[in-house]
Amino acid sequence: MICRRTTSHQPLLSRAIMAAAMAAVLAGCAGCAGRADSGRWVRRALETNRLADRALAERDTATAVGLLRDLARDQAPAAVSARDGRLVRQDACFRLALLQLQQDRPDQALGWAEYGLELGRGQDLFTANLLVARGHANQALGHDKPAARDYHQALLINEDLMNQALGRPD
Amino acid sequence: MNEREPDERERREAEALARALEGDGTAEDIPQDTLQAAALLRRTAGEGDLPADRRRAILEQIAPEPADRPARRGRLRWLVPAGTAVVLALVVAVWGFGQLTSRKVAPAPEPVRLPSPALELLASQARAASGSSRDLAFLGESMRSYRRTLYDALAERYPERS
Numbered sequence: 642m643i644c645r646r647t648t649s650h651q652p653l654l655s656r657a658i659m660a661a662a663m664a665a666v667l668a669g670c671a672g673c674a675g676r677a678d679s680g681r682w683v684r685r686a687l688e689t690n691r692l693a694d695r696a697l698a699e700r701d702t703a704t705a706v707g708l709l710r711d712l713a714r715d716q717a718p719a720a721v722s723a724r725d726g727r728l729v730r731q732d733a734c735f736r737l738a739l740l741q742l743q744q745d746r747p748d749q750a751l752g753w754a755e756y757g758l759e760l761g762r763g764q765d766l767f768t769a770n771l772l773v774a775r776g777h778a779n780q781a782l783g784h785d786k787p788a789a790r791d792y793h794q795a796l797l798i799n800e801d802l803m804n805q806a807l808g809r810p811d
Numbered sequence: 812m813n814e815r816e817p818d819e820r821e822r823r824e825a826e827a828l829a830r831a832l833e834g835d836g837t838a839e840d841i842p843q844d845t846l847q848a849a850a851l852l853r854r855t856a857g858e859g860d861l862p863a864d865r866r867r868a869i870l871e872q873i874a875p876e877p878a879d880r881p882a883r884r885g886r887l888r889w890l891v892p893a894g895t896a897v898v899l900a901l902v903v904a905v906w907g908f909g910q911l912t913s914r915k916v917a918p919a920p921e922p923v924r925l926p927s928p929a930l931e932l933l934a935s936q937a938r939a940a941s942g943s944s945r946d947l948a949f950l951g952e953s954m955r956s957y958r959r960t961l962y963d964a965l966a967e968r969y970p971e972r973s
């Protein structure tokens with residue numbers, strides 16, 4: 642009796658052990674896959690920009706917006722540094738904001754500039770570009786003060802970059 | 812069949828056996844081997860069977876191992892695959908845990924060294940920050956060459972593995 646009761650638990654226990662083992666294997670594979678994906682992610686981002694350029698050359702703005710929107714929302718793999726992932730996505734956001742401004746959609750442009758700036762900020766060209774784009778969107782929406790603030794912040798970064806390019810101390 | 816008639820001695824022994832089977836084992840004229848045969852026959856016929864609890868007690872006393880063996884064999888049968896599964900799970904878990912912790916312990920990936928923006932690009936950015944739409948469009952165009960340089964650096968930093 643005792644023996645039979647013990648054996649009835651065996652398949653359950655064995656299945657639980659095997660499930661834990663499978664989970665560990667999957668976790669390990671996910672880690673390896675993340676590292677391998679970084680190069681593919683960069684190549685895909687470059688290809689997306691090329692395809693968007695081609696679509697714009699053919700005056701197919703909708704396709705270009707769709708491509709860039711996917712890139713802006715696509716999180717970089719863990720093996721890509723957070724800063725590099727941010728730059729790629731912020732550049733896509735900047736391009737989207739410009740396209741929306743050209744389409745007279747300043748509210749959409751403001752949305753993309755905000756989205757890009759929420760990804761992070763740095764003393765770099767991409768943060769300054771987004772501040773410039775947000776300034777234009779605010780200006781088009783009649784928000785003069787926020788627009789001026791955005792332009793000013795962009796110019797501070799621009800001055801810093803200019804000093805570096807000219808080899809002058811900060 | 813050509814059976815002969817039993818003689819006097821055989822007839823006497825048969826009668827004695829019949830008496831012994833009926834339980835009358837006291838008669839002096841019954842031979843010893845006849846009494847033993849009668850006792851054996853009575854035992855196999857069911858008389859003299861041991862009570863069930865007594866029989867179990869004797870069985871446990873004289874043969875504990877055979878009674879216990881199936882249970883032990885059952886346990887052993889379970890231990891082999893379960894033990895293998897545990898060893899496998901431990902190996903895989905240790906490997907998986909190592910993968911996860913190495914990612915935690917490993918330093919964050921170094922960002923790429925950004926290519927320096929050209930002075931013309933910075934100048935167009937400064938002009939776009941004045942609020943002119945035309946300058947903003949020009950900034951967008953000026954970014955093309957810088958974008959190419961940036962992606963070259965990124966491709967070098969993150970090579971694609973086949």
